[in-house]
Amino acid sequence: MSETGGERPESAGVREVKSAARTVELLEVLAARGDRPARLQELAAELGVPRSSMYALLQTLISRGWVRTDSTGSLYGIGIHALLTGTSYLDSDPHVRAVRPYLDEASQALGETIHLGRLDGRDVAYLATRESHEYLRTISRVGRRLPAHAGALGKALLAESPDERLPEEPYEALTPNSHTARASLLADLAEIRARGYAVDREEGVLGIVGFGFALRYDTPAQDAISCSVPVARLTPEHEQQIIAVMREIRGKIEATARGAGGAPNWR
Template sequence: MSETGGVREVKSAARTVELLEVLAARGDRPARLQELADELGVPRSSMYALLQTLISRGWVRTDVTGSLYGIGMHALLTGTSYLDSDPRVRAVRPYLDEASQALGETLHLGRLDGRHVTYLATRESHEYLRTISRVGRRLPAHVGALGKALLAERGEEELPEGPYEALTPRSHTSRESLAADLTEVRARGYSIDREEGVTGIVGFGFTLRYDSPVRDAISCSVPVARLTPEHEGRIVAVMREIRAKIEATAPGTGGAPHWRR
């Protein structure tokens, strides 16, 4: 049995969380009982009992035949509570609106979560839609403007060993190439993702230094076809201004808990 912070992990609780994570990762692909039992390495009967318990509490849903399983409504309610309770997210949202009005492009707020970045807020462009950027989506940190901006705040020794997953032909797949890019990010003061995460999309990422270590960043995403040198200069200028406003007005922790994530 594994330990966390010197406390023994509760096996049944860990299995429940693992099941919910598996179902969440499947998105719109529901799972069958045997698939879940095999993936988590538990007896079919134990998995069935766990699923029924979670269905009764709204964390898992099933189809009319009772043979397919997916993530339930209560997972959404819990995720929404996370966003609503975070003062940083509340503080940044109005400035994403301001940047969206000024630029007409897609804006994001993301948070570093291990080797990934999770989107916490998004303002979509009226010109194009990117479903990959929806709130709650997690992407590898090495492929996007948000992640690269945040990784650049950390030392090279903290970068995970490669090889890295390639989402496009332009994605970094080695520790060496990513480290070289991050050196440029530090010198420039912001990151650039030129079709590394999504083909046809360029992103510009700016960290928000209201926490130490830095955990959050904002970005602007633009289709390659609309990105001229003049527009790029405008994006960088507006995003720098927005970052300064956020950092000047973001709430201090005060008496509130300083969450690890």
């Protein structure tokens, strides 16, 4: 997993290969822009490299399918090979494979949107999702990232580690209900540990309440599942049903996925 904030450390004393690092940084920048393509000058300025070097790198990645460009050759975006690699990550991960059937089970039982997420530094990355059966529903997608402090998945995972490992401020405010101070987040994490699950009441998205449950087949937990519900459809009775079903699903997942059948212990 990525380190929490700061620069990436050298691994076991091995010096970083600058050309490889620059390639990865470029792909990460393009991926983070989503549907906003970038121009050559923007990329060169953001990564602090000469235009000529950036142009050569872009052309190399275009030829290999990692970057795409428009008909004028002036706009750049992430390429299809990034999708193929991301899909391979999901297909090869033993925990994702083990969890998927239980996401289906939770979806069938509750009719709401169900997620599987993984902690990655200060964020949570969505690895799998099952959309709600209802017309009024939350919208999500695999590959989406949200700050860990601002959602049920992330808070459930932050609560699994000691407070001193909590990311440093500032915390981004995604809604007026997001935690922006360390003290308020710490108080919430203490409640999560006592309760056994996290609740996100419109902290990440207005109009959406989430319930997050850490999956403890790793120590500390790196994965969590959640159920997201529009506020307009959340009654006290439905909330209790969600908590009961998700607790049961968590137990089934942990019993099945622990050890992941002798698969590699990925870092």
